[in-house]
Amino acid sequence: MNPFSYSRVNDADQALAELSGKPEGKFLGGGTNLVDLMKMGVETPTQLIDINRVPLAQIEELPGGKGVRIGAVARNSDVAEHDLIKTRYPVLSEALLAGASPQLRNMATVGGNLLQRTRCYYFYDPAFPQCNKRNPGSGCGALDGFNRIHAILGQSEQCIATHPSDMCVAMAALEAVVRVRGPKGEREIKFEDFHRLPGNTPERDANLAADELIVAVDLPGTPFAERSHYLKVRDRASYAFALISVAAALDLDSSKKIKAVRLALGGVAHKPWRAYKAEKELVGKNADEKTFRAAAEAELAAAKGYKHNSFKIELAKRAIVRALTNVTAIA
Amino acid sequence: MADESDGSFESGAEELDELLIFGNPETRRKFLKRMAATSAGLAITPTLLGPPAVEASERVIARATTSGTAGSVNVHFKINGKDYTLEVDPRVTLLDALRERLHLTGSKKGCDHGQCGACTVLVNGRRINSCLSLAVTHEGDEITTIEGLARGDELHPVQTAFIEHDGFQCGYCTPGQICSTVALLQENHANSDAEIREWMSGNICRCGAYPNILAAIKDAKDKVRA
Numbered sequence: 001m002n003p004f005s006y007s008r009v010n011d012a013d014q015a016l017a018e019l020s021g022k023p024e025g026k027f028l029g030g031g032t033n034l035v036d037l038m039k040m041g042v043e044t045p046t047q048l049i050d051i052n053r054v055p056l057a058q059i060e061e062l063p064g065g066k067g068v069r070i071g072a073v074a075r076n077s078d079v080a081e082h083d084l085i086k087t088r089y090p091v092l093s094e095a096l097l098a099g100a101s102p103q104l105r106n107m108a109t110v111g112g113n114l115l116q117r118t119r120c121y122y123f124y125d126p127a128f129p130q131c132n133k134r135n136p137g138s139g140c141g142a143l144d145g146f147n148r149i150h151a152i153l154g155q156s157e158q159c160i161a162t163h164p165s166d167m168c169v170a171m172a173a174l175e176a177v178v179r180v181r182g183p184k185g186e187r188e189i190k191f192e193d194f195h196r197l198p199g200n201t202p203e204r205d206a207n208l209a210a211d212e213l214i215v216a217v218d219l220p221g222t223p224f225a226e227r228s229h230y231l232k233v234r235d236r237a238s239y240a241f242a243l244i245s246v247a248a249a250l251d252l253d254s255s256k257k258i259k260a261v262r263l264a265l266g267g268v269a270h271k272p273w274r275a276y277k278a279e280k281e282l283v284g285k286n287a288d289e290k291t292f293r294a295a296a297e298a299e300l301a302a303a304k305g306y307k308h309n310s311f312k313i314e315l316a317k318r319a320i321v322r323a324l325t326n327v328t329a330i331a
Numbered sequence: 332m333a334d335e336s337d338g339s340f341e342s343g344a345e346e347l348d349e350l351l352i353f354g355n356p357e358t359r360r361k362f363l364k365r366m367a368a369t370s371a372g373l374a375i376t377p378t379l380l381g382p383p384a385v386e387a388s389e390r391v392i393a394r395a396t397t398s399g400t401a402g403s404v405n406v407h408f409k410i411n412g413k414d415y416t417l418e419v420d421p422r423v424t425l426l427d428a429l430r431e432r433l434h435l436t437g438s439k440k441g442c443d444h445g446q447c448g449a450c451t452v453l454v455n456g457r458r459i460n461s462c463l464s465l466a467v468t469h470e471g472d473e474i475t476t477i478e479g480l481a482r483g484d485e486l487h488p489v490q491t492a493f494i495e496h497d498g499f500q501c502g503y504c505t506p507g508q509i510c511s512t513v514a515l516l517q518e519n520h521a522n523s524d525a526e527i528r529e530w531m532s533g534n535i536c537r538c539g540a541y542p543n544i545l546a547a548i549k550d551a552k553d554k555v556r557a
Binding site for chain 2: 028100
């Protein structure tokens with residue numbers, strides 16, 4: 001691991017002041033991804049600013065039915081097991097519990113999870129010379145390499161990596177808002193604008209400025225999110241990244257027609273993929289398998305597979321049908 | 332590793348403790364003595380055990396061993412009920428601080444990337460992967476390792492259950508499995524076989540001792556509750 005200096009801060013303003021003028025500095029939360037990437041030599045910050053003591057671990061109701069605010073250093077396990085989350089946003093609780101292991105969830109923070117980096121092998125191991133995300137302009141090793149876990153939607157010739165988070169897929173479906181603080185104060189970023197598609201700048205994962213700190217994630221008050229569910233398909237029963245995942249929330253009328261729906265996919269793109277096309281297909285229709293399949297076809301119509309990951313296209317369709325079927329069955 | 336001619340493979344921890352699975356330095360000393368008394372032990376012990384262990388209690392303050400880096404930082408924490416002050420390079424993980432500086436070698440380095448769980452310890456009562464956690468971030472924390480579970484000669488019920496159910500083969504993952512189980516029971520996530528398997532999925536056993544680990548956990552749950 002490259003040498004770095006370490007400092008510990010006690011509030012968000014201190015954190016920003018400490019980062020000021022240090023373009024190679026990084027905030028340290030749970031460290032479950034950053035410390036690992038530092039061991040690998042992928043991340044080489046010259047300064048780590050420990051924000052674990054910053055009082056931003058709250059999980060609290062916003063006044064006036066506006067939803068729930070989750071502080072940036074709230075641990076994944078605490079969010080997953082919180083009553084407000086389990087009852088109002090089960091999809092988020094399920095997504096968090098589907099990710100990593102109990103030990104990692106006890107460490108990992110919400111802010112860190114948002115900034116998780118891809119698990120693309122070519123990115124994660126500097127022994128591979130080609131990775132436009134790690135080393136812009138060097139090419140993409142995955143394009144003609146071993147690309148079983150890679151993207152099928154929204155990718156570019158520069159990068160076909162996927163975003164690894166489960167939590168973020170649920171938050172995309174819930175239309176969460178990311179609150180960030182910088183030298184000029186606080187601003188809100190809509191969840192769908194937070195993560196980026198690779199385009200020609202795959203080195204940038206998120207629309208967060210280098211001098212900004214994530215302080216919270218707000219979940220809007222969405223009553224029908226109580227009927228929501230996270231389905232994860234992976235290579236083993238537990239403790240593996242998603243091949244495909246689906247976050248779904250459904251609002252049905254008394255005759256089982258779909259009034260409103262939220263659908264997002266994981267494991268398919270460089271960012272959590274909000275399935276707008278499928279949602280459009282679903283609204284106003286009967287909640288049955290035929291409708292679900294048609295919606296899945298619409299969403300995946302633009303999908304493009306590679307040598308090893310084309311199976312994901314059909315898998316994603318079936319996962320959408322299964323997830324929607326499961327949500328419909330929730331009383 | 333146990334000397335079969337000795338003929339005493341009873342359920343006590345000492346015969347099983349070459350990897351400090353059960354973590355008690357007193358037990359380890361007894362084991363070493365025994366091994367030294369056998370010819371096989373004389374030949375095998377040094378390579379398997381490395382340099383002689385220094386008791387943690389004799390090293391309450393250990394000096395930094397790395398120089399020429401971006402400076403070292405003091406950290407104070409409590410490990411297994413004892414206060415420690417360490418001066419560490421910020422790059423040192425909690426696992427390396429425990430093993431290399433404090434000579435608490437019960438916690439194991441398996442993958443060193445948070446994927447296997449061999450390094451699992453309890454921090455303020457919660458299980459974490461000590462290999463992905465920088466030691467300097469643990470200022471003021473209370474840490475429990477495998478060495479801190481037994482009360483003197485009396486093993487923790489989870490340790491006893493792992494022995495009784497043969498919950499290991501090589502034993503390398505066992506300290507992590509046991510620490511993880513202690514937390515699992517506190518979390519109340521051991522209410523069915525499926526729930527135990529899911530909530531223990533962060534601890535990999537490459538010998539595949541899972542059926543016996545499961546049996547040990549179920550037994551430990553009953554005993555801890557009783």
